[in-house]
Amino acid sequence: MLTLAPPRTAPCTDSGTSAPFAMGTRESGFYRHDLDGLRGVAIALVAVFHIWFGRVSGGVDVFLALSGFFFGGRLLRNALLPGASLAPGTEIIRLVRRLLPALVVVLAASAVLTILVQPETRRETFADESLASLGYYQNWELANTASNYLRAGEAVSPLQHIWSMSVQGQFYIAFLILILGWAFLFRKLLGRHLRTSLIVLLTALTIASFVYAIIAHNADQATAYYNSFARGWELLLGALVGAHVPHVKWPMWLRTVVAFIALAAILSCGAFINGVEEFPGPWALVPVGATMLFILSAANRMADPHVTSGRMPLPNRVLATKPFVFLGAMAYSLYLWHWPLLIFWLAYTGETRADLLTGAVILLVSGVLAWLTTKSVEDPLRYRAPAGKPAVTVPLRVRLRRPTIVLGSIVTLLGVALTATSFTWREHMTVQRANGKELSGLSSRDYPGARALVNQARVPKLPMRPTVLEAADDLPQSTIDKCISNFADPSLRKCSYGSVAATRTIALAGGSHAEHWITALDLLGQLKGFRVVTYLKMGCPLLAERLPRIPGSGEPYPQCFDWARAAMREIVADRPDYVFTTVTRPKDTQPGDVMPEEYMPIWQTFADNGLKVLGMRDTPWLVRDGEPFFPRDCLADGGGATTCGIDRSVVLGDVNPASDLPKRFPLMGLLDMSDALCRDEYCRAVEGNVLIYRDSHHLSATYVRSMTPELGRRIGAVTGWWP
Template sequence: MSTLAPTRPVMGTRKSGFYRHDLDGLRGVAIALVAVFHIWFGRVSGGVDVFLALSGFFFGGRLLRNVLLPGATIAPATEIVRLVRRLLPALVVVLAASAVLTILVQPETRWETFADQSLASLGYYQNWELANTASNYLRAGEAVSPLQHIWSMSVQGQFYIAFLILVFGWAYLFRRLLGRHLRTSLIVLLSALTIASFWYAIIAHNQDQAMAYYNSFARGWELLLGALVGALVPFVRWPMWLRTVVAFVSLAAILSCGAFINGVEQFPGPWALVPVGATVLFILSAANRMADPHLTSGTLPLPNRLLATKPFVALGAMAYSLYLWHWPLLIFWLAYTGETRADFLTGAVILLVSGVLAWLTTKYVEDPLRYRTPAEKPAVVVPLRVRLRRPTIVLGSIVTLLGVALTATSFTWREHMTVQRANGKELSGLSSRDYPGARALINNARVPKLPMRPTVLEAKDDIPMSTNDHCISDFDEINVINCTYGDESATRTIALAGGSHAEHWITALDLLGRMHGFKVVTYLKMGCPLTTEENPLVMGDNRPYPKCREWNDEVMPKLIADHPDYVFTTSTRPWNIKPGDVMPGYYLGIWEELSDAGIPILAMRDTPWIVRDGEPFFPSDCLASGGDATTCGIDRSEVLSDHNPTLDILARFPLMKPLDMSDAVCREDYCRAVEGNVLIYHDSHHFTTTYMRTMTNELGRQIAVATGWW
């Protein structure tokens, strides 16, 4: 997860003869850290934050130093054209290559997500697309996207446009009024915005770190701080000994950041100050020479001189393309091989191929379309040996056509998926004879040879009615949402309470309620069971979920006050550390509260979670890739213990009535992906609504035994 849009870091002019070669080198070091930590360690190195700070410094600092000078021409259109030439060509090439690899390597169940993210990447809102995924429980288990890394480029692009509007708007409105104080006033404003963004980042990080990670406002301070340093750096003076110490310390902090700080969990909160602050200090370590370009390179501290050497500068020159290529190559390789991590040799090959593609992209795509004349080339010679020329019509046309084709293809596939969803509406009317589903296991119903339903493309949207009715609180919500299903006029009530694993039983409960005269009232929150756990985590990715604790504090008093005839909820969860399932200790307090209130509990054993190598596994993806009902399933012993753990505590809680539908999902020794011509899961651990309908009779039998209602 990192970024670098190729900026034009001109600190001086050809006449002055000054250019910050060391910052090109720092850019090269940062991209190397990003790639190495992604490929071999599965961690965030802090390189993304180095890039954001450098981008703010190069782009924002240049505007603040030059555009606001007396007599400067205000030409935002020129800046936008420069940004388009700088950012889009290499991006389009990599997106087009990724689209081809997606079709060749990824199952078609992943194509819609890629189409959405392709459009988001081209439109520079990929960070918000990923933030939505992080907050969407039904998408939380999706495979890592080959375009996930482009989120940070979207943050940069949004910053560039917003900064242009702010700077040019401020200059246009207040140049005459403020005169020579114009730049000072804007710096004061930007300083206030930087502080506000940093404060917001801390708050957002504490509330929902996954959302904050991709949030443009939470990341804005990193770019703004770089821009402010770019504006103020000509006025900074440091003694040589102090600059040398600062250069060594800041470079050491950048190099070691990924090893000591888990950026995936800690950024963009206060710990992001480490890479960003280190970058700022490294920039300032050569501030004297920026103020006086006539000083020799020998006046630079040793770390700066080291990073100004040709190998580092060359790496920095192609950093943008290297960043674009390394992540999708890694993800596609892992998807193709089924591995979860690259070993040393594989990682080295991925880095090598990424480097070659980055060099070719820089030489034959980026530079020809980026620099129209040699005069536009930064005043530095890098060892790419590119002969500058005007962009050719052919090259520009090819890139444009690739972008148009990618956009058209993405929209076409999305339209195809819309048709698939429309076809999925017929699932509720499938013949029980042709599609017996769970009845094939429970009643040994005959299974004719027919195509599976829902199809792999229909499965994603075969979800409970309560989700479509917005009757389940999302991740950020703590209010209790009540909706009524079944026989709404009935006097008998079952409260359906807990997370989405309680929710997906609503389909069968609604049918049973209509048949047997009871209503079902929902008390649901995504990913949040009834629990007394003080620090709950989101099941599956283990990120902190404080809103679950707050929601439980709200829902339990309401449940007790409403006093339903029964509370239907899940009573077990899968082990995280070994095969099988368990009844967590933090459920006991819930059983005690309900029992003390005299409310009986319909305790449903949790759904078997399909996992491979400790990661969520989507049977629909497996089936789309050519697998079958057996190869896309899992051993029963991996997901279910020999007996229902709930049975161990029944003597302590006499009002608890255990329900166990495991035999309606799994065979004696194996849990298949498809039973009775019906796909069981719409992801890795939620039943399709179609399969749930086929379990209605067996669920009704068990509830009748537990309640005596029919």
């Protein structure tokens, strides 16, 4: 994930002496070793905050800024030189040699650990993200996950951290095309004004990206976090500073003050700013701006290479010493290793976070693996002597380990094997989905599902359906038909189910917890002669809260309030016979469920307009140790129907918290299907040979189908439409 830089000159001579300060290429001896040290500090912050605090440190933003400075600044300066050679192929080869070998090694190791440690249900996600990581679009894969309510509650991926590498890889290619293309097209036309035109262009792009980041952050922060366009300004700003920094001169006292302030801001950023919620918005200016200031604090040395390192600000001299430069040298591999090791350890132990000792061991193992990867994979495949020159511009230790055909072949074969395995597993899952299409036709005698609880139906000994691999795709038809708006879609989508020509209508309205009843309502509509019209948005129940948050994740969801108002206006105008929606939610930090006060204005609006309501008690949300719990993962890991369930008292109160609503709103009838989901004391993962949940809180369509008779009986009792 870290910054791209040209080949190195000789390393620092001793731990107490600052390495020569320089700028540009290491071949020329003109390089900033203090920024290598800063990179090492940043990766240490990333790892420490990930392992012990579960927070974002701002180190990734430092990396992005340094990447723009090293790669973008160098490329921009070279493009502006009269008669400079424009060789994009050379730059791309440099990128491949720098970035891919260590990535392939870590991905291959993670694939093995996924098979050994994680349940089978996680393999498809890993395969998708492996391909996304190798293809450098992992950030968009995660953005899709963040905006996809069907996957939003999944366990954290061991490859999640590679999103930032994808952003940088996309920036490298886009910046390369932009700069070389602009220089090629306009060098002769603009002549000495080429530099000015490029600076103006990049400044405009930086401002546009920053403005877009603010807009995207306010609209959907979870998705914007991974958005390349919203992150572009961080790298572009580094490139702009890289182009200007040789021309900056300021007094020593000011540079020292700036260096201390900048380093303090970088070190403290994670403690004072919750980057998970605030980035890439305006608060990202803190780590990025501090990085730019730290770069500029030693600008005098860049402008005048004869200035001695001893006259550099103290923070710069400290970070240019051997320990920090050594840490910076293996920062890329350390970043790659620390996150998967943490995630696999948590998956293996079932813990939610690492304690001090365990975290230290994870960090130590990550460091050892990073050093081995840097020494044995990165350096040999990255460095080589320039054509026609003796190999004196690279360290002796590197010259003794030049890239070999054997090592390159091994890394290539690992990449091919990983790609082939990922595609093979995805094909296997396609076959599983094809088999899953038969779920709608399962025999009610063999797979009684909810009838085993409600009617004490006999349960034969047969394999559970849907299987753990089928469960995630056992979706309601409205999801398949795209009749539910996703997080980023503000539109109101209306679809009809049941008996579409019937005169009686039930409006199914709210979020996905109202939606998963469509399977039973559709069947009942066809059998009993009523139409079901959907008004649905992911994660958005009908509520009057102006600043709602996504249920389960707590992410801000301002779009939900606007959508709910639009849905209410439409429902009132359509005047259905009944509105079917959820009337309760789980408590945030305590056992049981609650009827939120934010729902009351909704019921009042329906009452004021004479609309009848079928209020469904919400489905239990399965949570363990404060994290979503997936029964399918537990079952795939060898658990049973009971051990992969949860105590009823944890997820449901003794009394329906909405039980008093009909007294205040006589047009409301309550529906409570809890006894069709849970036994008296326990909610199991499987009933009647049917898996109840497809994730941690959405019912499988197959189980909802098995509840159709009981739901019909209860709706009939409330509406009087049938006995």
